[in-house]
Amino acid sequence: MWLYAARRIVLTIPILLGVTIICFALVQIAPGDPIQNLLSPTASAADAARLRAAYGLDQPLPVQYFIWLGKVMVGDLGMSIANNTPVTGEVLHAFMNTIVIALISVVLAFVISMIFGIIAAYRSGKLVDKAITAIAVFGISVPPFWLGVIVVIIFAVNLSWLPATGMGASGSENFSYFRWADFKFAIMPIIALALPPLGIMTRTTRSSVAEILNQDFVQTLRAKGLSEAQVIIHAVRNIMPQAVAMLGLQLGYLIGGSVLVETVFTWPGTGYLLNKAVLTRDIPLLQGTILVLATAFVLINLVVDLAQSMIDPRLKRS
Amino acid sequence: MNDMTAPDFTLATPQTEPFVRVEDLRVKFVSRDATVRAVNGISFDLERGKVLCVIGESGSGKSVMMRSLLRLHPKNRTVIEGTMRVGDHDIAGVSDRAMIDLRGSLISMVFQEPMTALDPLYTVGDQIAETVRRHEGVSKEAAWARALELLDLVRVPSPERRLKAYPHELSGGLRQRVVIAMALSCRPSLLLADEPTTALDASVQIQILVLLRKIQREMGMSMIFVTHDLGVAAQIADQVAVMYAGRIIEYGEARDVLLSPQHPYTQAMLASTAKDQDRDVPLEAIAGNPPDLRALPDGCSFAPRCKYAGPDCTLTMPPPITDAWGHMARCFKVGIGPAGKLRFDAKIAEPV
Ligand SMILES: Nc1ncnc2c1ncn2[C@@H]1O[C@H](COP(=O)(O)OP(=O)(O)OP(=O)(O)O)[C@@H](O)[C@H]1O
Numbered sequence A: 001m002w003l004y005a006a007r008r009i010v011l012t013i014p015i016l017l018g019v020t021i022i023c024f025a026l027v028q029i030a031p032g033d034p035i036q037n038l039l040s041p042t043a044s045a046a047d048a049a050r051l052r053a054a055y056g057l058d059q060p061l062p063v064q065y066f067i068w069l070g071k072v073m074v075g076d077l078g079m080s081i082a083n084n085t086p087v088t089g090e091v092l093h094a095f096m097n098t099i100v101i102a103l104i105s106v107v108l109a110f111v112i113s114m115i116f117g118i119i120a121a122y123r124s125g126k127l128v129d130k131a132i133t134a135i136a137v138f139g140i141s142v143p144p145f146w147l148g149v150i151v152v153i154i155f156a157v158n159l160s161w162l163p164a165t166g167m168g169a170s171g172s173e174n175f176s177y178f179r180w181a182d183f184k185f186a187i188m189p190i191i192a193l194a195l196p197p198l199g200i201m202t203r204t205t206r207s208s209v210a211e212i213l214n215q216d217f218v219q220t221l222r223a224k225g226l227s228e229a230q231v232i233i234h235a236v237r238n239i240m241p242q243a244v245a246m247l248g249l250q251l252g253y254l255i256g257g258s259v260l261v262e263t264v265f266t267w268p269g270t271g272y273l274l275n276k277a278v279l280t281r282d283i284p285l286l287q288g289t290i291l292v293l294a295t296a297f298v299l300i301n302l303v304v305d306l307a308q309s310m311i312d313p314r315l316k317r318s
Numbered sequence B: 001m002n003d004m005t006a007p008d009f010t011l012a013t014p015q016t017e018p019f020v021r022v023e024d025l026r027v028k029f030v031s032r033d034a035t036v037r038a039v040n041g042i043s044f045d046l047e048r049g050k051v052l053c054v055i056g057e058s059g060s061g062k063s064v065m066m067r068s069l070l071r072l073h074p075k076n077r078t079v080i081e082g083t084m085r086v087g088d089h090d091i092a093g094v095s096d097r098a099m100i101d102l103r104g105s106l107i108s109m110v111f112q113e114p115m116t117a118l119d120p121l122y123t124v125g126d127q128i129a130e131t132v133r134r135h136e137g138v139s140k141e142a143a144w145a146r147a148l149e150l151l152d153l154v155r156v157p158s159p160e161r162r163l164k165a166y167p168h169e170l171s172g173g174l175r176q177r178v179v180i181a182m183a184l185s186c187r188p189s190l191l192l193a194d195e196p197t198t199a200l201d202a203s204v205q206i207q208i209l210v211l212l213r214k215i216q217r218e219m220g221m222s223m224i225f226v227t228h229d230l231g232v233a234a235q236i237a238d239q240v241a242v243m244y245a246g247r248i249i250e251y252g253e254a255r256d257v258l259l260s261p262q263h264p265y266t267q268a269m270l271a272s273t274a275k276d277q278d279r280d281v282p283l284e285a286i287a288g289n290p291p292d293l294r295a296l297p298d299g300c301s302f303a304p305r306c307k308y309a310g311p312d313c314t315l316t317m318p319p320p321i322t323d324a325w326g327h328m329a330r331c332f333k334v335g336i337g338p339a340g341k342l343r344f345d346a347k348i349a350e351p352v
């Protein structure tokens, strides 16, 4: 097990390096010369060359990459062009805002989808199954930003139960998920984020439970006298490797794809930050955000892999 | 018929109630598009400590009959009729709760496919211990100790190490031994073995067979053993039942059925295997196909394939004819011959 884990961890290093190369290349491919944007229209060619040297842009690309990589390793992602603050702090802050609601949403969706999926598989064809399928299809097909707007209209505008947008009086700095006054700001984004994964995971859980219940070993479990509850425990354990993969995928999807939901709720996460960086052409900020998101993606995959191999002994071999 | 000696009926009458009694068992699977009549009136008795071999083509309802004895069929789609009694327990009548308690303790089952019969995510020890704890409520340590004993009983080499192994780490033969150990873990009185050796290599088959037979004798269990293999049946059976289209069409002491079969189907089956000199040849060697269980014809189900079939064989179902030694066949052309023995005679006219 430990050998497998160590190998798997070592194998992520080249992947992470690849990620940094892509992030670095992103700036190179981006249209427009970043130096031109910094210079005043009246600046001379000599001014441009001096600025280029100051930013290290006169060096060959591989050298530039390694200098940049060296800084990234110590946590220096450069300065944001728009507000001239360190990108690292801004990105990590936004990332925390994103990852926490994404985690809450995805875990919530996971737990509910497990329960729904198992019930639906057991009551296949019955009314409960149909109701659960309806909820799942709704979750899959409704665009989350539209859902965001709808929950705002219902809970904030009509019922005035929850605040519509933002992170409340504490702001992003002092926000606490354990304080109701703050947490209520997170509720609607969580609902909007959780529904699509809930739909997808319910569908997958339902079909994988049904598949497991059809396997031969379930008959052995029943034949040896286990109660249906004990059989379900075996079935759940057997769908776990797949469920964990699904969970990781959805989590990655949420942290990368929450631009629309975060924009609707002005939730200051990475989606919101990406949106801002693109609109203001803030290349270092964009690069830093993408790097953090991509790294998170790779790490989530690593955790999923390790968790899977802990659950399923057959996976350790390969 | 003057030389016929009067059969000694007292010999055939059991002194006590048989341990297992199945009477007119019928199982059908109902779905929206069709009703599959998999078992159509099976009756048999089995004494304590005896082995009944059930043979028959694929699809003849052998596994369905076995699963009925544990009530393992999907509840909402299955209709079971008839009576099944094992020991003092009315299998068809007990509550679901009580049935769960009987599974694995009074009756256990060994399945055909050792590769898929075990949960891939639990160790062998966990799976055996789970069964022991389920029925005997002992501590985890005691259950593991028992699991070790059981692996020893079924001759698994280095059992301590194997307890911690996962199913995929074991060969087919070892897995089947584990499945058998699990089935034996709570000392069942009736063991149902559904083709337990079919999926294994020939040499492993023999080992498993010898092992099962030995343990069955030592524990004094009754066993119902399903097989395609007449050689296997000859080795371990006390009684043999031949199934066709969900019915027992011939039944009797192993030597009677295997050495002097009277039903045309059994005769054809034995002839086809004897000719090939190979016991592993599947029984499908008889020309034609088994009937469609969704639309069973009237009369003798074997008629379309039977070379002796007369025009009236398809009118009614032939009744069971039994001789004094308990040899039974369901065929219009079977009667009691000289010496009181069951005898097939192509000249007997089917009823009109
Ligand atoms: N749960 C079920 N629902 C519907 N039909 C079933 C079900 N289980 C079995 N059958 C049908 O019942 C018939 C008898 O099947 P069974 O498995 O008992 O055959 P078998 O004699 O054991 O054959 P084999 O030698 O191939 O194992 C088959 O036609 C099968 O398709």
Ligand code: SF4
Pocket: B263, B264, B265, B300, B301, B302, B303, B304, B306, B307, B308, B309, B310, B313, B318, B330, B331, B332, B333, B350
């Ligand atoms: S009853 Fe008729 S068809 Fe059926 S086995 Fe006997 S002879 Fe053949």
Ligand SMILES: [Mg+2]
Pocket: B062, B063, B064, B194
């Ligand atoms: Mg079968």
